[in-house]
Amino acid sequence: MFGFAKKIGMTRLFIDGRHAPVTVLQVDENFVSQRRTKEKDGYDAIQVVSFPRNTKSSSKARLGHLKKAELTESDYRCIGEFKGVDMPEDKKSVTVEDFKEGDKFDVTGISIGRGFTGAVKRWGFAGQMKSHGYDHVRRVGSIGDAGMQRVDKGKKMAGQHGASQDTVRNLKVVGVDLENKLVFVRGSVPGANGKFLKLKPSLTK
Numbered sequence: 412m413f414g415f416a417k418k419i420g421m422t423r424l425f426i427d428g429r430h431a432p433v434t435v436l437q438v439d440e441n442f443v444s445q446r447r448t449k450e451k452d453g454y455d456a457i458q459v460v461s462f463p464r465n466t467k468s469s470s471k472a473r474l475g476h477l478k479k480a481e482l483t484e485s486d487y488r489c490i491g492e493f494k495g496v497d498m499p500e501d502k503k504s505v506t507v508e509d510f511k512e513g514d515k516f517d518v519t520g521i522s523i524g525r526g527f528t529g530a531v532k533r534w535g536f537a538g539q540m541k542s543h544g545y546d547h548v549r550r551v552g553s554i555g556d557a558g559m560q561r562v563d564k565g566k567k568m569a570g571q572h573g574a575s576q577d578t579v580r581n582l583k584v585v586g587v588d589l590e591n592k593l594v595f596v597r598g599s600v601p602g603a604n605g606k607f608l609k610l611k612p613s614l615t616k
Contacts, residue, residue, distance in 0.1 A: 412509035413496050413611050414441035415461040415489035416594065418520070420604045424595060426585060433585055433595045436608065441505040444480040447492065456494045459505065460487035462607065489607050496612065507592045514584045515613040520601035524574030534567045577601040581615045 416436040423430045439461050447456040463485040466474060473486065498505075530536050531549045539548045551568055562568075579600055586595035600608060 412505050412514070413457075413493045413516075414438065414459055414505040415491070416608050416610055417462065418600060418602055418604055418606050418608055419593070421599065424586060431585065431597055432599065433597055434600050436594045436596060436600075436610075438507040438510065438592055438594050442480070442482055442487075443498070443503050443505075444477060444482060444490065446500075454494065456492040457496055457498055458490065458492045460490045462488040464488045489609075491609060493611055507587065507589060507594060510584055510587050510594050512584055512587060515581050515615070516584070516596065516610045517578055517580045517613050518582055518596070518600045518608050518610055519576060519578040520606060520608040522573045522575055522577045522601045523603050525572040527570065528572040529569045530567060533569065533572045536567075581613045 416438045419435040419437050421432060421434050424433050425431075441459040441461040443457060444460045445458040447454055447458065449455055460477070460482065464487060466486045469486040477483065477486065525532075529549055530551045531538050536551070539545055539550055539552060541548050554562055554566055554568065579598065582596045582598050582600070584594060585597050587593070588595075602608060
């Protein structure tokens with residue numbers, strides 16, 4: 412299944428007699444707000460919304476869109492489309508009950524921002540030599556051919572680190588807590604605790 416989730420934090424579970432690092436995700440009900448079709452929109456997709464919020468700062472266009480889908484109780488923090496997913500026409504929402512152990516997902520979120528960092532921390536560079544009195548051990552060094560007289564696009568240098576959209580693929584569901592609406596996935600996911608994530612079925616088997 413697919414939908415939005417909130418990152419609660421990391422812990423560990425004992426699987427096959429060994430402990431494994433897992434991330435705990437809270438899965439509230441994801442309501443279907445629109446269905447895209449090739450005939451009308453040029454592509455197939457399902458739009459869902461989740462995690463209610465106050466409508467005080469919501470636009471009239473957004474509230475009108477939700478009203479058309481008969482979702483008039485509140486606005487929602489998460490809204491997005493999922494392509495390449497199957498869902499029966501009569502099914503109106505996705506809940507934690509739709510997630511099963513063994514399912515694999517691609518998890519997308521905004522990574523933790525680390526501000527402006529040097530190339531050693533940002534890219535994992537080894538740094539310069541630490542002998543013979545060299546005093547710039549974390550300097551980048553040569554950045555290209557002197558004949559080009561410019562810096563290539565994409566050159567790994569110091570700059571903004573984190574706070575970007577990242578996707579971790581092929582994460583396996585190792586546990587589901589129906590009572591507390593929690594899903595446990597093996598490994599880590601992007602973002603800080605309390606941030607929202609997008610879960611889509613993995614194409615990798």
